[in-house]
Amino acid sequence: MTTWIAVLVAGLGSYAFRMGPLLLGNRLRLSERSQDILRHAGMGGIAALLASSILGFGPQGGAGAIVAVLVAVVAAGLVAWRGRSMTVVVLAGSALYAVIWLGVSLAS
Numbered sequence: 001m002t003t004w005i006a007v008l009v010a011g012l013g014s015y016a017f018r019m020g021p022l023l024l025g026n027r028l029r030l031s032e033r034s035q036d037i038l039r040h041a042g043m044g045g046i047a048a049l050l051a052s053s054i055l056g057f058g059p060q061g062g063a064g065a066i067v068a069v070l071v072a073v074v075a076a077g078l079v080a081w082r083g084r085s086m087t088v089v090v091l092a093g094s095a096l097y098a099v100i101w102l103g104v105s106l107a108s
Contacts, residue, residue: 046086064104072097 021028030038050073076093084092 043086064107065101068097068100068104071100 072093075096076089079092080086080089
């Protein structure tokens, strides 16, 4: 029973969140700071997921996996800082991770 309540609450919340801008229209004005925060919230969420996945490597991945992840994250951060799209950032980080991880794996 509690699962159905959770599903209904999540559905109603999602519906209200999506209908809010349509119903409020031009009556709702956000400050410039609020608009900036909302504009970058998606990237912040992705960065948080990335950071939490890096922390989860631990000893089972070995030192090679940790080095590959750290180098790939730094490289992807530099690509993002240069203003590239999210697709280019993800592809650059993933390709660099794969190359380094493969090199470390073959060296061992």
